[in-house]
Amino acid sequence: MNIGIIFGGDSHESEVSKNSGLAISQACKSLGYQTTNYLLETNSIDNEINSLKKHDFVFIALHGTFGEDGALQKILEQNNIKYNGSDQFASKKCFNKSFCKEIAINDGIITPDFYVVESNICNDNIGFSSSKYVIKPNSQGSSVGFKVIDNYEKINEAIDNALDFDSKVLIEEYVGGAEITVPILGDEVLPVIEIIPKKGFYDYSSKYTKGMSEYVCPADIGTKLTSEIKDTAQRIHQLLGCEVYSRVDFKIYNDEVFFLEINTLPGMTETSLFPMSANKHGYSFKDLIDKIIKLSQKK
Numbered sequence: 001m002n003i004g005i006i007f008g009g010d011s012h013e014s015e016v017s018k019n020s021g022l023a024i025s026q027a028c029k030s031l032g033y034q035t036t037n038y039l040l041e042t043n044s045i046d047n048e049i050n051s052l053k054k055h056d057f058v059f060i061a062l063h064g065t066f067g068e069d070g071a072l073q074k075i076l077e078q079n080n081i082k083y084n085g086s087d088q089f090a091s092k093k094c095f096n097k098s099f100c101k102e103i104a105i106n107d108g109i110i111t112p113d114f115y116v117v118e119s120n121i122c123n124d125n126i127g128f129s130s131s132k133y134v135i136k137p138n139s140q141g142s143s144v145g146f147k148v149i150d151n152y153e154k155i156n157e158a159i160d161n162a163l164d165f166d167s168k169v170l171i172e173e174y175v176g177g178a179e180i181t182v183p184i185l186g187d188e189v190l191p192v193i194e195i196i197p198k199k200g201f202y203d204y205s206s207k208y209t210k211g212m213s214e215y216v217c218p219a220d221i222g223t224k225l226t227s228e229i230k231d232t233a234q235r236i237h238q239l240l241g242c243e244v245y246s247r248v249d250f251k252i253y254n255d256e257v258f259f260l261e262i263n264t265l266p267g268m269t270e271t272s273l274f275p276m277s278a279n280k281h282g283y284s285f286k287d288l289i290d291k292i293i294k295l296s297q298k299k
């Protein structure tokens with residue numbers, strides 16, 4: 001089999017994508033597949049499309065805009081090119097955090113209280129019970145444009161900062177407690193991971209600097225919460241029409257599970273969360289990539 005790996009691009013997550021792409025490419029090679037690397041300079045495959053069509057399968061290793069929001073998926077579908085993971089529609093929905101929260105709420109799933117704003121004229125008296133807020137772009141990943149504020153006066157500054165990354169900004173009630181992520185692969189929910197950032201919040205640097213976070217897998221949250229959070233993750237995956245794999249982010253506060261967001265193209269470097277959990281489940285990085293390819297071909 002001949003596989004094209006797409007990575008890079010010019011989203012805010014292009015550096016992470018390069019690492020995912022190179023790791024996936026290595027894995028494909030060691031699985032005996034022929035590989036071609038497509039390191040994109042921009043968020044476009046206009047120059048690559050004819051070459052991409054010659055492959056049996058394309059592995060999207062992009063994160064963020066273009067690669068994860070359904071735009072690239074749509075182009076590949078129009079050209080009958082097989083690729084990994086969710087289709088254009090599910091990808092688009094999942095990249096819209098407030099949309100996912102609405103879907104979750106309609107199904108009885110708890111998510112932090114929130115508002116969506118498109119400018120900083122945030123004069124409404126926000127009536128959350130918490131005195132801390134999380135301000136983040138509605139459609140981005142890797143915690144870019146993310147700020148926690150504990151003083152309402154700083155809200156406009158934080159909104160302006162997030163508006164640099166997206167036209168819609170999510171103002172969320174801050175939820176303390178444990179940071180949990182749940183990977184889903186095919187019909188299986190893989191071991192749950194607890195993330196413990198060494199200082200402050202799970203922001204971009206805690207995510208990508210070695211040693212800035214600790215991980216517990218399987219998370220030490222007891223059997224009841226483990227099965228509840230796994231069940232909730234799977235429901236969200238299904239409600240949004242996700243295929244093959246995804247990773248769902250949560251907080252657990254006072255034994256209550258809060259849904260934060262779902263990622264359709266989670267990080268895939270050898271040290272990323274999804275491969276860490278797959279490893280506990282008995283799948284090497286190579287096995288995981290092969291599983292994703294095989295499940296995606298059957299879509």
Ligand SMILES: Nc1ncnc2c1ncn2[C@@H]1O[C@H](COP(=O)(O)OP(=O)(O)O)[C@@H](O)[C@H]1O
Pocket residue numbers: 112134136140141142143144146172173174175176179201202203249251260261
């Ligand atoms: N409402 C919230 N309360 C507490 N922490 C939050 C909240 N929203 C986000 N966070 C923190 O910020 C991180 C990034 O937010 P998330 O919604 O997962 O977006 P993304 O990973 O796409 O940047 C989370 O992993 C969590 O640590």
Ligand SMILES: [Mg+2]
Pocket residue numbers: 142249261
């Ligand atoms: Mg996240």
